Amino acid sequence: MEFDLIHRYFKTPFGRLAQANAGTVLFGIGDDCASLAISPGHHLFTSTDTLVEGVHFFSDSSARHVGWKALACNLSDLAACGASPIGFTLNLSLPEINESWLADFSAGLLEVATRFNCPLVGGDTTSAGSNPSKTLSITVFGQAPAAHRGFNRAHAKPGDDVWVSGTPGLARLGLLLEFQKRGRLGQCCRGNELQQVQALLAVLPENLARQAVERLEMPVPRTELGLQLHGFASACLDLSDGLSGDLAHIANASKAAVVLVQTGLESMWRNRWPEIDQHSDPVMLLKTLLAETLQGGDDFELCWTAHPKHRDAIQSLNSSLYCVGTVEPGSGVWLQAPGKERTRISSLSYNHFAEGKN
Structure with missing residues (x-):
C-alpha cells in the first residue's frame, strides 16, 4: 500500500520534473538515498520545516493549499539565504489513507515545485x-556560488537600513479572517485588541481580504529577490513568526538595536489599501494594522539589512520593497513614532508551545 501511494501521488506525477533536472538529480525516488550534483564552485544550502495539522493549518484547509504552503515555506528559507533550490524530500505521517486528500495535496505540492x-x-x-x-516535514536543498556565504543574521551593522518585501502582516489578516469565519476570532485576540480587530475586519475591502487569505494559504517564496540581494544585503531572514520577533533574531545575533519607523510601516499599508484614509478613523485602523504586522506571521516575505549606499539599487529591484527602519547601537527592537520617544517592542516571535491551535 505504502509503495503504491508513493508511486501514484509522488513518483509518477513528479517524475517529469526530476527528469528535466537530470543533471542535478542523479538518483531520486526509488533508491535508499537521493544523489544530487552541486554545480562547480557552489556551496550547498539546506533547510527543514514541519507542519502539523491544527497548529500550522486548519483541519478543513484545502489539501491543495496545504501542499503548496508546505513546500513554499521551505523555499522561503532558501530565498532568505540567497540560494537557488535544487530538490526536496517529503515525510508524511498520516492517521489514515484519504486518497482524495492525497491527490489534491500532491497537486498543490507539484504546482509550487514546478x-x-x-x-x-x-x-x-x-x-x-x-x-x-x-504531520508534514520537508527538507529543501539549494545552492549558491561559493563567493556568496549567505546573509548571516549576525552581519547587521549600525547605520544599515532595514528593508522588507511585500506587505508583512497581510497573512495575519488572512488568519484573522479564517478564525472569524469559523466563529473563533476570540482565540486570536481578546479584550481591546478583539474589538479593534473586529472593527478592522468589518471595513476591510473585499479585494484586500481575498489577498490576505491567499497570502496565508499560498505564500510565494521570494527566490528571485534573494538572488538579487547578493552584494547588497548584510543580514536577512524570512518573516515566518512576525516582524518584531523575527527582527529580534537579527538584533540579538548582531548585538545591535533595530528601530522601526512607524511612518514607513504605515506607507506600506497605504500602498496596499489606498482608500484607508477615507474612513472615519484611519488612525485607529492603521494602529491596528501596525499591531498585527508586528506580531503576525506566515508572510514568508524577506526582511534584510543593507548599507544606505545600496538604497537606490535595492529600490530599483522591485516597487514592493520598503525601507522601514535602521540598525543602531544598542539592543532590542524599537518603534519610532512621529514626534515621540521611541518605545521598545516587547512582543516576541510565535511560540509553538504557548500559542493556541488552529
Whole structure:
C-alpha cells in the first residue's frame, strides 16, 4: 500500500520534473538515498520545516493549499539565504489513507515545485498511529556560488537600513479572517485588541481580504529577490513568526538595536489599501494594522539589512520593497513614532508551545 501511494501521488506525477533536472538529480525516488550534483564552485544550502495539522493549518484547509504552503515555506528559507533550490524530500505521517486528500495535496505540492523548479527526490510515508493529526516535514536543498556565504543574521551593522518585501502582516489578516469565519476570532485576540480587530475586519475591502487569505494559504517564496540581494544585503531572514520577533533574531545575533519607523510601516499599508484614509478613523485602523504586522506571521516575505549606499539599487529591484527602519547601537527592537520617544517592542516571535491551535 505504502509503495503504491508513493508511486501514484509522488513518483509518477513528479517524475517529469526530476527528469528535466537530470543533471542535478542523479538518483531520486526509488533508491535508499537521493544523489544530487552541486554545480562547480557552489556551496550547498539546506533547510527543514514541519507542519502539523491544527497548529500550522486548519483541519478543513484545502489539501491543495496545504501542499503548496508546505513546500513554499521551505523555499522561503532558501530565498532568505540567497540560494537557488535544487530538490526536496517529503515525510508524511498520516492517521489514515484519504486518497482524495492525497491527490489534491500532491497537486498543490507539484504546482509550487514546478514553478520554482525544485524536484521531489525522496522521503517517507508512515502511519500516524493513534495521533489523529497529519504531520508534514520537508527538507529543501539549494545552492549558491561559493563567493556568496549567505546573509548571516549576525552581519547587521549600525547605520544599515532595514528593508522588507511585500506587505508583512497581510497573512495575519488572512488568519484573522479564517478564525472569524469559523466563529473563533476570540482565540486570536481578546479584550481591546478583539474589538479593534473586529472593527478592522468589518471595513476591510473585499479585494484586500481575498489577498490576505491567499497570502496565508499560498505564500510565494521570494527566490528571485534573494538572488538579487547578493552584494547588497548584510543580514536577512524570512518573516515566518512576525516582524518584531523575527527582527529580534537579527538584533540579538548582531548585538545591535533595530528601530522601526512607524511612518514607513504605515506607507506600506497605504500602498496596499489606498482608500484607508477615507474612513472615519484611519488612525485607529492603521494602529491596528501596525499591531498585527508586528506580531503576525506566515508572510514568508524577506526582511534584510543593507548599507544606505545600496538604497537606490535595492529600490530599483522591485516597487514592493520598503525601507522601514535602521540598525543602531544598542539592543532590542524599537518603534519610532512621529514626534515621540521611541518605545521598545516587547512582543516576541510565535511560540509553538504557548500559542493556541488552529
